[in-house]
Amino acid sequence: xxxxxxxxxxxxxxxxxxxxxxxxxxxxxxxxxxxxxxxxxxxxxxxxxxxxxxxxxxxxxxxxxxxxxxxxxxxxxxxxxxxxxxxxxxxxxxxxxxxxxxxxxxxxxxxxxxxxxxxxxxxxxxxxxxxxxxxxxxxxxxxxxxxxxxxxxxxxxxxxxxxxxxxxxxxxxxxxxxxxxxxxxxxxxxxxxxxxxxxxxxxxxxxxxxxxxxxxxxxxxxxxxxxxxxxxxx
Amino acid sequence: xxxxxxxxxxxxxxxxxxxxxxxxxxxxxxxxxxxxxxxxxxxxxxxxxxxxxxxxxxxxxxxxxxxxxxxxxxxxxxxxxxxxxxxxxxxxxxxxxxxxxxxxxxxxxxxxxxxxxxxxxxxxxxxxxxxxxxxxxxxxxxxxxxxxxxxxxxxxxxxxxxxxxxxxxxxxxxxxxxxxxxxxxxxxxxxxxxxxxxxxxxxxxxxxxxxxxxxxxxxxxxxxxxxxxxxxxxxxxxxxxxxxxxxxxxxxxxxxxxxxxxxxxxxxxxxxxxxxxxxxxxxxxxxxxxxxxxxxxxxxxxxxx
Ligand SMILES: Nc1ncnc2c1ncn2[C@@H]1O[C@H](COP(=O)(O)OP(=O)(O)OP(=O)(O)O)[C@@H](O)[C@H]1O
Ligand SMILES: [Mg+2]
Numbered sequence: 173x174x175x176x177x178x179x180x181x182x183x184x185x186x187x188x189x190x191x192x193x194x195x196x197x198x199x200x201x202x203x204x205x206x207x208x209x210x211x212x213x214x215x216x217x218x219x220x221x222x223x224x225x226x227x228x229x230x231x232x233x234x235x236x237x238x239x240x241x242x243x244x245x246x247x248x249x250x251x252x253x254x255x256x257x258x259x260x261x262x263x264x265x266x267x268x269x270x271x272x273x274x275x276x277x278x279x280x281x282x283x284x285x286x287x288x289x290x291x292x293x294x295x296x297x298x299x300x301x302x303x304x305x306x307x308x309x310x311x312x313x314x315x316x317x318x319x320x321x322x323x324x325x326x327x328x329x330x331x332x333x334x335x336x337x338x339x340x341x342x343x344x345x346x347x348x349x350x351x352x353x354x355x356x357x358x359x360x361x362x363x364x365x366x367x368x369x370x371x372x373x374x375x376x377x378x379x380x381x382x383x384x385x386x387x388x389x390x391x392x393x394x395x396x397x398x399x400x401x402x403x404x405x406x
Numbered sequence: 407x408x409x410x411x412x413x414x415x416x417x418x419x420x421x422x423x424x425x426x427x428x429x430x431x432x433x434x435x436x437x438x439x440x441x442x443x444x445x446x447x448x449x450x451x452x453x454x455x456x457x458x459x460x461x462x463x464x465x466x467x468x469x470x471x472x473x474x475x476x477x478x479x480x481x482x483x484x485x486x487x488x489x490x491x492x493x494x495x496x497x498x499x500x501x502x503x504x505x506x507x508x509x510x511x512x513x514x515x516x517x518x519x520x521x522x523x524x525x526x527x528x529x530x531x532x533x534x535x536x537x538x539x540x541x542x543x544x545x546x547x548x549x550x551x552x553x554x555x556x557x558x559x560x561x562x563x564x565x566x567x568x569x570x571x572x573x574x575x576x577x578x579x580x581x582x583x584x585x586x587x588x589x590x591x592x593x594x595x596x597x598x599x600x601x602x603x604x605x606x607x608x609x610x611x612x613x614x615x616x617x618x619x620x621x622x623x624x625x626x627x628x629x630x631x632x633x634x635x636x637x638x639x640x641x642x643x644x645x646x647x648x649x650x651x652x653x654x655x656x657x658x659x660x661x662x663x664x665x666x667x668x669x670x671x672x673x674x675x676x677x678x679x680x681x682x683x684x685x686x687x688x689x690x691x692x693x694x695x696x697x698x699x700x701x702x703x704x705x706x707x708x709x710x711x
Contacts, residue, residue, distance in 0.1 A: 221689055245695035257690040260622070260650065261708035270704065271694050320694075 173197055173356060174218055174249075174324055179227035181379075188213050190379040192227070196324070196358055196369035200350040203360045204374035211360045212254055214376065215326045218358075219251040220244045231324070248323035253331060254360070256313035259300045264312055267300055270347055271316040281319075287345060288315045289338035306333040318345060324356050325349070331363045343369070407431075407438070410506060411475050417472040418502025418534040429471035430457055432485065434478045446470055446497075456486030456518075456526070459499075463492030466546040468707070474503040479543050480511030486518045491559075494526040502534040505545040505571070514546035521552065523559040531563045537570030544572035550576045555586035557612070567602065568710065575603045582643075584612035592621040593710045596629035607633040608641035610672065621649040625657035626704050636664040639672025651680045652709060 174196040189210045203211050216222040218229060222239040229237045236244060249377040259267075268281040276284070282292030288311040298304060300312065310333050317325060330346075331339060343365055348358045350369060359366055367373055375382040407415070411433065431439040439455070442448050445465040449458050476483060476533055491497055507513045523529055537545035553561055555643035567574060580588050588608065596602050608617045617637060625631045638646040651659045665674040683705050691701035 219693055221693070241689060241692040242695055242697050242701075245693050251693050253690065257684075259687055259705065259708060261711050266708060270691065270696065273695065316694075368411045369459070 173232060174358070175291045176214075176218070177228040177230060179214075179217060179224045179229070180295065181210075181217065181222065184379050185380070188379050189217070189224070192363045192379075192381060194374060194381065196356055199352070199356060200346070200370055201356070201358045201372045201374060202367050202370035203358065203376060204261045204367060205382070209376040210379040211376050212328055215251060215328050215358070215360060218324075219249060220325060221251075238339040239373070247290055250317050250320045250322035250325045252313050252317040252327040254328035254332065256300075256309040258302060258304075258309070264300060265296045267312065267316050268319060272319040276319055284315045284319050285312070286306045287318070287341065288312075290315070307335060307338070311338060314342070314345070318349075321355070323354065324358065325331055328360045329362070331361060331366065337402050339363075339365070409431075410477060414475050414477075414506055414536070414538075415473055415610070417536050418504045419471060419500050426467050428459070429473075430459075431471075431473055431475070432483075433475040434481055435483045438642055448472075451486060451488075451675070454486050455484065456488070459489045459496055461489070461491045461497055465492065465495040465497060468495060468497040468498070470497065471500045473501070474515055474517065476503070476505040476507070476513050476515050476545075476576070479507050479509030479513055479541060482512075482514045482516075484516040484518070486520075487570060488520045489522065491521070491523045491527045491528075491529055493524045493556075495524075496528045498530045498532070500532050502532075502536070503547055503549075504535075505537045505539075505547070507537070507539040507541050507543045507545050507602040509539075509541040510543045511541075512544040512546060514544075514548065516548045516550075518550045519552070520554075521561065522554050523556055523561060525556040526558050527556070528679070529562070530559045531561060533563070535565070535567040535571055535574070537572065539570075545570060547571050547574045547576075549574075549576050549577075553578070553580035553588065554589060555580065555582045555615075558584050558585040559583070560587040562589040562591075564591045566710075568593065568595045569597070571593045571596075571602070572600050574600075574602045574604075577607075578605070579607045580617070581609045582612050582615035582617065585614045586612055588617040588619075590617075590619045591620075592619070592623075593698070594623040594631065595706075595710060596623075596625050596631055598627050598629060600629045601631070603632040604634065606637070606647070608620035608635075608637045608645065610637065610639045610645055611641060612643070613641045614643065615641065617646070619647045619649075621647075621651075622709055623650070624652045624654070624710060625659050626654040628656050630658045630660075632660045632662065633678075634662045635676075636666065637674055637676075638666045639669055639674050641669050642671035643669070643673070645672075645674040646677075647675070648677045648678070650677075650709075652683055652706065653680060654682065658670065 176194045179192040285292040445462045447460045633649045661678040663676045688701045
């Protein structure tokens with residue numbers, strides 16, 4: 173389990189995160205909040221891509237604040253980027269193989285692509301470069317993170333750029349993740365369908381955690397979400 | 407052939423199977439093994455050192471292997487190879503050169519290749535350059551390639567120099583007739599204080615001719631690379647040159663592209679990029695558990711694949 177203790181992050185004299193304290197103890201936590209509120213920054217601090225100005229990151233009680241990115245990855249933390257990174261020369265199969273620690277073969281890599289709604293045959297040997305569309309890149313990113321089977325998996329706006337049909341597949345992947353024991357999923361999302369399957373919802377605003385159910389109910393129009401006391405319709 | 411020869415041969419020319427294939431193995435300045443077949447004839451030149459490779463018209467799936475091995479320190483080898491490809495043929499040519507130099511004297515190979523590709527033929531030319539050995543002696547490779555593409559003919563040329571060549575100057579010239587096509591993929595990696603210079607000179611003379619030159623290179627340590635290209639459009643044609651270099655350490659790369667359009671329907675594009683490995687690519691691979699070093703290797707290997 174990840175715990176953030178008094179995390180603050182400042183850059184250019186601007187406070188991006190202000191004394192954040194969160195325990196990610198639920199199986200499926202969704203972080204939401206307006207653009208620029210610090211969600212991606214928070215995720216990158218957990219992954220070690222950004223070092224906090226102050227505060228601690230704990231992982232199963234251990235202080236990992238000074239651990240490198242790869243050390244965190246090897247100890248079971250994964251991160252799916254909001255904007256997937258492109259490579260010249262690396263193929264989709266290369267990425268999935270690396271991501272699964274060389275455990276996935278060609279056929280299982282194809283299966284996982286189908287899961288995110290991509291026709292495996294067409295994509296598996298494509299290079300991860302500008303020739304892929306935004307939505308394709310995003311789905312490949314999600315698939316490659318999904319195969320890691322990590323203890324903690326963070327998805328940064330997985331729904332961004334994904335069409336409605338594929339989004340349905342995505343929801344079923346996330347539902348599957350939610351049911352997994354000993355794996356914790358943290359999703360940054362603005363999507364009501366994703367928020368509605370959360371065990372816990374955290375709202376970030378101006379770099380602070382906002383504990384406000386009305387915000388969710390009104391701003392995000394989540395009246396139908398049973399977890400938040402709205403109407404049950406599932 | 408001894409074990410060293412076989413080892414180098416494997417690196418530069420992995421698929422050489424002698425069964426009926428046309429081939430010529432040149433070692434330390436001499437032809438040591440040769441075979442011709444019904445469609446492909448290899449003969450020594452009369453006036454100078456080198457061979458003529460004659461491919462009959464309508465040869466389908468022809469293979470030619472012409473590896474060169476240099477194992478003698480201090481040797482300076484120069485050879486003239488001419489390829490005459492008859493009409494409507496499909497041919498793959500494997501030409502690699504490996505230098506093993508353990509001593510302090512410089513070894514060099516200078517291959518001058520000319521291609522005369524007749525109407526409607528397709529040629530794939532694969533060339534791997536490689537050097538090894540502990541000695542102070544340099545390993546020098548200076549190939550010159552001259553290409554004449556007939557009507558609707560295609561040459562696809564894959565060249566790679568990944569390791570161990572101290573110095574190279576590579577000159578490639580091509581003249582294209584109507585509807586012909588030139589596709590070049592070049593991969594270069596330099597280490598230590600190696601230098602590599604490639605010069606492309608392409609003339610798109612024919613109507614609807616096209617050229618695509620892609621160069622990917624990695625310069626590391628104190629090495630120096632230069633990429634020079636000039637593509638001239640003299641007709642309705644299409645030319646695309648893309649050179650992409652990664653630099654590391656104290657390496658230097660100079661990219662000097664020129665495109666010259668002399669016809670209203672000539673369309674020429676040049677793209678050049680030089681830079682270090684993108685930080686976000688390293689970070690991404692590290693989030694998959696790769697160390698920084700492994701991540702770098704993976705990015706470079708993929709780039710030069
Ligand atoms: N390197 C930086 N320099 C200056 N400001 C930065 C830097 N990185 C992030 N910020 C600022 O920090 C704030 C939080 O950014 P962050 O990417 O975490 O937001 P977010 O909540 O993920 O937004 P979105 O919903 O748009 O993805 C933004 O105002 C952003 O402009
Ligand atoms: Mg964000």
